[in-house]
Amino acid sequence: MRKTLIIALREYKAAVRTKSFIVSLVLMPVLMGGSTAVSVISQSKKDTSDKKFVVIDHSGLFSQVLHQHVKLRNDSAIFNPETREKIRPAYFVEFADPDTADPGKQKLGLSERIAAKDLYGFFEIGPSVLHPEKDPDNAYIRFYSENAFLDETRGWFANTVNNHLRQLRVAELNLTPESTKELFTWTNIEGLGLLKVDENTGSIRDAEKSNVVQSILIPYILVMLMFMMAIMGVTPLLTAVMEEKMERIAEVLLATVTPFQFMTGKILGSLSVSLTTAAIYILGGIITMQQLGAGDKIPYHLLPWFFIYLVFFLIMAGSIMAAFGSACNDNKDAQNVSFPAMLPMIMPLFVVWPVIQNPMSSFATWLSLFPPFTPMLMIVRMASPVSIPVWQPITGLIGIIVFTVLSVWAGARIFRTGILMQGQKPTLANLVKYVLKG
């Protein structure tokens, strides 16, 4: 054990004393925070230049109402009421009589004006838009612009036109606007957790409101943190072991330590690097959330589970990486095996979303009890607002411990043979042979 710890300590020092470690430690949150900041800034820096559009109204219903709504919007909604800063573009609408003789020519002409930046876009309202059931083919509203799909002008226009159509339809039914006030009221469903009995007082505790932070953000952050710790701490083991083999460092050390001590020392070193990083980020995250007044959202009860699962996840992944690395002879070999070696880390990410959406489904339950998936998926389920049975995290933990022991055993057998074997390719057949014959 002493020798294993000496190797682990060397690995740890060699990793954390490098500039690249410090840079990546700082850079990762900066990049993540930076991308969020860019997103926020880009949203606040919307295009506020005025937009002129033409409407070809085959129905003849919208000239007045659109002019009214455009004026209303331009008067009340494009400036920040407090700062008077312009926050939205002003709209200018122009109506064109439909050219029934040659509609294509008319629309081409408008398209050319858009290309020449004289217009922003044009709408075409079908003649039967008020009664689509009678003539569905002519009940269209079309928008033509250079970026029609992602344009918010389209949404504003659709709301304005459809609201007016509803009013016209209500009027046709001889109903007063007051009597139809609640006809189109939409009631949202409020998401709540389950009611519980307060352990201290014995009273019934109200269900907590589900929110995006608890339901999605925290589970997702924990999974991504686990994945990043594996990427930062464990995946470099593959090339590091390969290089030590090729540079004969391994042979020198194997005169003093056993292959198992060598491998476990390296894994423990990488594990320590990952745990250091995870601790720094989690501590930073806790402080940040507290500063933002969101300290009550931090799932403190999950942190011990997170670190326990993280430790076994990294040991499992580390033994796989070290074993694959020991079987490689050059960078090409390492590139070839890096994807299969990373599969146990990547595969759980593919199913994280369905598990977040329905953490109590049998799919989520059984998959979270399957060892390579357990650390990530069980944490996702535990971080979700639902309460999962107590036996499941414990069973998952036992499973991952057994699987980790098996991984280390198989990895050590590959490592023992591979680390001194020259010229043999790291094929599946060779790896199986090393495991079976040792």
Add this chain to the structure above:
Amino acid sequence: MEIIELHQVTKTFGPVKAVQNLDLKVPAGTIYGFIGPNGSGKTTTIRMIMNILFPDSGNIYIHGKQHANARLEHVGYLPEERGLYKKMKVFDVLKFHGDLKNTKNLRSEIKYWLKKLDLYDRIDKKVETLSKGMTQKLQFIATVIDRPEIIILDEPFSGLDPVNAEILKSSLLELQKNGATIIFSTHDMNMAEKMCDYIFMIYNGQKVLDGTLQSIQNNYGNDTVRLQTESGIDALAGIKGIEKINDYGQVQELRLAPGAETQSILAGAMKKTRILKFEVTRPSLNDIFIRIAAPERKEESHA
């Protein structure tokens, strides 16, 4: 008393028999030289002694105890190809290896050996900044930092200039004087002749020589003449009784045919040229090596 003993050790790699039925006994406190052509089985034998490779059959004993699956303590090993962490500093490398070997008085040992091998001024330098010879000396220090009882060195002198080779040689002799048993493999026959108490030669995986230099040479008898003439090798043409000539330019080394008389060879040579030197001797280790390792090579023969 034997400190290392190999009994009927065999190791194969696929169809290649790297070592076959090898018996070897290394007495404590001696210097044992392993010689043999490239690929003859020296490194495989050393790796099996070091427990890095396991023999297919046979047993290896250290201090009389079988050591399969056990890590060797107090055995220093310098492999053929050097391997050190290039980004580490010289001191850190030695501290790392010394800690692994549980070395007593580690800091003073580091200081002593760095000074002895003329590397003390590099103590804070990274390994990657050292020359090849310096790296080799550093690796040697890492090997002997805990003053092991047994020191096994695979080609320790290769790549060293004469000055550094001399420093390394004196370090080995000091360690032997303090009780260490030393095994080293080498292609430098001159160094093996001068340093080794015992010489072991392996060829095609089989032991072909084992004993003191004197006992090995005795097996070959006084069948060698070292000769220096004014005419060089040309003066030896046509002289009967010479089986083979190794021409070194200034000196010719003659191997006598069985039953040949040195006097008749001297007389034959004197008829042709002026003799500057004539010495009847036993074959050198180098000559013995060549006789074993390249018997099929038809060298210039005047028999």
